Amino acid sequence: DKVRNAVKKLKPYVPGKSKEEIARSYGVDPKHIIKLGSNENPWGASPKIKDEIIKELDKLHQYPEPINPKLMEELSKFLNVGEENIIVGGDGADEVIDVIFKTFVDRGDEVVIPIPTFTQYRVSASIYDAKIVWARYDKENEFKLDVDSVLNNISNRTKVVFLCSPNNPTGNIIDNKDIEKIIKETDALVVVDHAYIEYSQRKYDWTEKAPKFDNVIVLRTFSKVFGLAGMRVGYGVANEEIINYLMRVKPIFSLTRLSQVCAITALRDRDFFEKCVKEGIKSREMLYNGLKKFKDIKVYPSEANYLLVELKTMKSREFCEELLKRGVIVRDCSSFDGLGDNYVRISIGTFEEIKRFLNILK
């Protein structure tokens, strides 16, 4: 019954397409495909990871450590929070979202989700049979969070409020004062999703502040700037009590040996990290300036590694299909709740990829 109910309510979640899938469908070489569809790091992961993975291969018959002390130490240094304030998920930040539901949300409880935003929140809510109460990011105001729409929808049944900053797919951050207001006016757990925070400015970063509150968890990931989407490592930062509850529920061995090695090595290669942040922001600017020149497209400003565009004369499905035929993957946003059928999200690429993409678009 639970699954049947969830399926009834659930619009299918269509994640971005892979290069392999497009290559199969269109009979082209995956090497020629430009993927700007899933907000990945076009420069990949730290080149130092390969050797470390090879060393680990001899140990694959042994279970991983549920809590890897080297990883916790590196993360704690990187984030400037205590090790007791961190939970690392083995299916990315998605796993932490799932564990939050498992831990804190009972059937029939309410969760507040402003839209348009990251689809996984409502997917998990449907699976756990929570009641979704929609709030909104205001389309008329460059998708700024409508704080009142959140506050007015919080009730004594609300268990979790999802705030995404920078927001996926709109790219804008949420003001500190707005987040603070929501945290202070509710006892519900406020999830501040910072999957893309590295591309933004530090003044909007709640990671260090989260452990000081008793109802905040920040989500972050290795899938974006660290270039490890394929390894599935994400983490949450909160006060020790919240982390302890979540750790009781999280599958104990979900973080594999290889994932641990990748994450540790990525954190130690700070030069590569800094380069990816800098070049990622440059790529975003190049993409923004290029897209601005098309009069049939409105480009929204972004603090993430993607840009949301509104098409004035074309539907997103047709636009994406035409680009696919030419070997470019971008994200059709029509499956996002709260957006129409003329929005597309375009991720950063290497400078060469952006140049080629803009030419194809012309």
Ligand code: PMP
């Ligand atoms: N939060 C947001 C806002 C995202 O866009 C994503 C990835 N699409 C995630 C969380 C999940 O990231 P992960 O790959 O770590 O599961």
